[in-house]
Amino acid sequence: MNQPTLVRVFCQAMGCLCEVYLGGEAAAELEAIGRNALTLLQVWESRLSHYIADSEICVLNREAYQRPVPVSPELFRLLERLKSLTEETEGAFDPTAGRLVRAWGLFRQGTLRGERVESPSKTEIQRIVQEIGWSRVELDTELQTVSFQTPSVELHLGAAGKGYIIDEVIAYLRQQGIERALVNAGGSSIAAIGSPPQSGYWVLGIADPQDSERTVAQALLCDNALTTSGSMESAITLSGRRVCHLFDPRTGEPIAFQGAVSALTPNALEGDALTTGFYVNGEAWAEERCRRHPDTQVLWIETDEGRRDPRLARYCATQSRFLL
Amino acid sequence: MSTFRINTLSRREFMQESAVLATAGIAAIESTSASAQGSVAPLRIGIIGPGSQGQNDLKKAIKVPGLTCIAAADILDLNLNSAAKIAQISEDSLYSDYRKILDRKDIDAVMITVPLPLHAKITIDALNAGKHVFCEKLMAYTIEDAKEMARTAKRTGKVLQIGHHRASSIGYNHAYELLNTKQVCGKVTHVRAQWNRNGAWRRSIPGQAKMLAGREFWHDMEHLVNWRLYKRTSHGLMAELGSHQIHVTNWFLNAVPKAVMGVAGVDYWKDGRDVWDNVQCIYEYPDGVKVTYQSLTTNQFDGFQEEFMGDKGTLITTVGDGNTDKGLLYREPKAETLDWAQFTSKEKGANGKEGMVLNASATKKLNTGAKIGETTLSTEGSGKDAYDLEFYNWAASIREGAKVFCDPMEGLRACVATIKANEAMAKSTRIEIPAHLYEI
Numbered sequence: 001m002n003q004p005t006l007v008r009v010f011c012q013a014m015g016c017l018c019e020v021y022l023g024g025e026a027a028a029e030l031e032a033i034g035r036n037a038l039t040l041l042q043v044w045e046s047r048l049s050h051y052i053a054d055s056e057i058c059v060l061n062r063e064a065y066q067r068p069v070p071v072s073p074e075l076f077r078l079l080e081r082l083k084s085l086t087e088e089t090e091g092a093f094d095p096t097a098g099r100l101v102r103a104w105g106l107f108r109q110g111t112l113r114g115e116r117v118e119s120p121s122k123t124e125i126q127r128i129v130q131e132i133g134w135s136r137v138e139l140d141t142e143l144q145t146v147s148f149q150t151p152s153v154e155l156h157l158g159a160a161g162k163g164y165i166i167d168e169v170i171a172y173l174r175q176q177g178i179e180r181a182l183v184n185a186g187g188s189s190i191a192a193i194g195s196p197p198q199s200g201y202w203v204l205g206i207a208d209p210q211d212s213e214r215t216v217a218q219a220l221l222c223d224n225a226l227t228t229s230g231s232m233e234s235a236i237t238l239s240g241r242r243v244c245h246l247f248d249p250r251t252g253e254p255i256a257f258q259g260a261v262s263a264l265t266p267n268a269l270e271g272d273a274l275t276t277g278f279y280v281n282g283e284a285w286a287e288e289r290c291r292r293h294p295d296t297q298v299l300w301i302e303t304d305e306g307r308r309d310p311r312l313a314r315y316c317a318t319q320s321r322f323l324l
Numbered sequence: 325m326s327t328f329r330i331n332t333l334s335r336r337e338f339m340q341e342s343a344v345l346a347t348a349g350i351a352a353i354e355s356t357s358a359s360a361q362g363s364v365a366p367l368r369i370g371i372i373g374p375g376s377q378g379q380n381d382l383k384k385a386i387k388v389p390g391l392t393c394i395a396a397a398d399i400l401d402l403n404l405n406s407a408a409k410i411a412q413i414s415e416d417s418l419y420s421d422y423r424k425i426l427d428r429k430d431i432d433a434v435m436i437t438v439p440l441p442l443h444a445k446i447t448i449d450a451l452n453a454g455k456h457v458f459c460e461k462l463m464a465y466t467i468e469d470a471k472e473m474a475r476t477a478k479r480t481g482k483v484l485q486i487g488h489h490r491a492s493s494i495g496y497n498h499a500y501e502l503l504n505t506k507q508v509c510g511k512v513t514h515v516r517a518q519w520n521r522n523g524a525w526r527r528s529i530p531g532q533a534k535m536l537a538g539r540e541f542w543h544d545m546e547h548l549v550n551w552r553l554y555k556r557t558s559h560g561l562m563a564e565l566g567s568h569q570i571h572v573t574n575w576f577l578n579a580v581p582k583a584v585m586g587v588a589g590v591d592y593w594k595d596g597r598d599v600w601d602n603v604q605c606i607y608e609y610p611d612g613v614k615v616t617y618q619s620l621t622t623n624q625f626d627g628f629q630e631e632f633m634g635d636k637g638t639l640i641t642t643v644g645d646g647n648t649d650k651g652l653l654y655r656e657p658k659a660e661t662l663d664w665a666q667f668t669s670k671e672k673g674a675n676g677k678e679g680m681v682l683n684a685s686a687t688k689k690l691n692t693g694a695k696i697g698e699t700t701l702s703t704e705g706s707g708k709d710a711y712d713l714e715f716y717n718w719a720a721s722i723r724e725g726a727k728v729f730c731d732p733m734e735g736l737r738a739c740v741a742t743i744k745a746n747e748a749m750a751k752s753t754r755i756e757i758p759a760h761l762y763e764i
Contacts, residue, residue, distance in 0.1 A: 006662045006664050007659050008660045023664070027659070030659075031659035182667070198668070202668075204667070
């Protein structure tokens with residue numbers, strides 16, 4: 001009985017380490033498929049990144065207020081899905097709010113750990129909040145064009161781009177006949193095909209948001225995705241207080257909650273959008289969502305600077321695949 | 325026998341690679357030197373042009389067992405005095421005319437370390453006089469001269485070795501094996517090489533020196549001492565520095581450039597020189613390989629080194645302190661084969677839970693272009709650097725017919741590439757290098 005080989009390939013992309021783990025028979029063949037997967041991932045990054053000036057997203061952001069911009073069928077479908085995810089999260093996850101991120105001075109590459117940020121003025125924030133949202137974006141299904149009705153709309157896929165790209169990679173791997181795989185983008189978005197041999201699940205450790213060397217729980221993955229929002233890695237200092245880099249797009253204000261939210265979902269795009277929504281909408285909303293959607297499970301991690309161990313809570317309609 | 329100290333990761337793998345080396349080029353250098361046996365035929369040589377480089381070469385050459393330097397020729401009296409001191413040459417064997425050395429029947433071979441424009445004439449005269457020759461690089465001032473040197477060596481059957489001494493380097497031979505046999509860089513697609521220094525490259529005129537002959541050619545002491553700075557006598561940085569590295573590139577790629585383009589100028593040291601102080605060129609090798617080369621005199625960043633860049637890694641070769649050869653290998657991100665267990669363990673209690681942590685904060689610090697793996701290759705134990713081995717090899721070639729590590733054809737190839745780069749830079753354009761230039 002042969003144990004299938006496990007091969008890992010990786011690259012730097014989307015501002016983080018991206019890894020593909022592949023299980024199968026021949027290492028050389030797995031490596032070749034893994035390399036193609038990394039290429040696919042980088043190609044998608046070049047289309048969706050904010051930090052690549054000629055990406056489809058950047059072109060859209062530059063031109064869609066002046067005129068309807070034709071976009072690729074893939075991007076059009078992605079925008080439609082994002083729109084429906086905004087609706088599902090009642091506006092808590094909103095990729096049209098790029099201008100808000102910019103107003104808070106968070107629009108740049110690299111780590112923002114502990115960075116001191118000046119609050120933008122209340123009027124400025126209120127103006128932006130009123131001028132953003134999917135109601136200000138016209139998706140013309142007939143012509144496959146996108147236009148913005150206000151100059152404040154700026155699409156920012158930071159919260160969900162990784163998830164979408166990982167799903168694309170997973171689809172490619174399945175197409176190649178891969179039956180065991182794990183795709184990881186920076187630890188915050190992970191998706192799996194199948195499981196390791198003689199094991200029902202991929203066992204992944206969940207890191208303590210305050211101390212990445214510690215694990216506080218485990219997640220069991222099989223044919224689904226694990227996403228996390230709210231790592232303190234990207235926290236900023238605002239009026240002397242460290243806060244998360246996430247904002248409520250409906251009010252324009254940063255979220256007071258400190259900690260992280262991990263979710264197991266059928267795919268990574270949904271996971272990315274939902275964890276952002278959970279973080280913004282709060283614990284009760286997450287609990288309610290999990291009760292109504294058995295395919296979604298949540299691990300709520302609330303940290304307290306005065307306490308070593310975070311408070312953990314699990315929400316799910318069936319048996320939890322988060323182990324404490 | 326030389327050994328290699330391998331640092332950092334992949335130690336086991338590199339120990340295996342050094343074992344391969346033991347059967348390759350270096351073993352050949354040592355065995356052909358016959359140094360260990362002690363029973364060596366005497367080899368009497370003369371040196372022509374013991375200037376600064378010639379004196380360095382002479383110090384190395386006389387370390388070869390059985391080799392003695394019994395005569396010297398130079399047109400500067402202080403060079404003759406220095407050579408006499410280094411090799412204990414008697415005063416009546418110091419000449420201002422090199423032909424006096426060629427006439428002596430008791431001299432088997434000559435080292436020719438004169439300025440570039442004189443390489444061809446003296447080498448050809450020496451070979452025709454029945455002497456074996458070591459000639460410093462660049463091989464010749466013109467391509468036709470270099471060809472004539474090679475033809476004369478072939479016709480006379482005498483040894484002609486050109487002074488691209490990296491050919492005799494343990495480290496460089498090791499690197500050649502790594503690149504070509506072990507394919508550690510995968511397919512090499514690009515080479516980046518440079519020799520960057522911060523300095524005028526100007527020699528001070530010795531106050532006490534006396535020019536014994538040759539005034540009609542050199543005019544004055546400045547043009548003799550600083551012959552490297554004037555186009556009439558020099559091909560500048562490309563010849564004096566770049567040709568070493570182009571030689572290595574030709575060697576490592578097993579190829580010669582088919583075109584070259586470039587720009588250059590006297591941009592900083594405007595002191596009357598007409599040889600460029602800033603050269604930048606790009607060579608085109610077969611199979612799409614591009615080689616970028618630069619030599620600066622105003623900034624020494626990264627010093628001198630050659631970087632062989634392939635789809636699996638980058639191998640950097642250089643000569644470090646004390647002429648020890650150094651190599652660095654940077655791997656490109658590479659697939660690893662892993663154990664499944666890290667994804668399946670479920671033991672331990674709270675705060676000590678296992679399972680693979682794919683952690684954002686732990687992994688995001690990998691920067692673009694990060695060193696994925698770095699391995700230092702350095703040599704120890706042999707006590708012989710490339711210059712030493714160069715003359716061991718020369719002696720072995722003369723005595724036993726051993727393969728010359730930098731033979732006339734290798735010298736010609738480096739010479740053509742150098743002169744053509746200068747041509748391209750003089751015109752700031754791209755020029756093709758026809759294949760026949762590399763043939764005699």
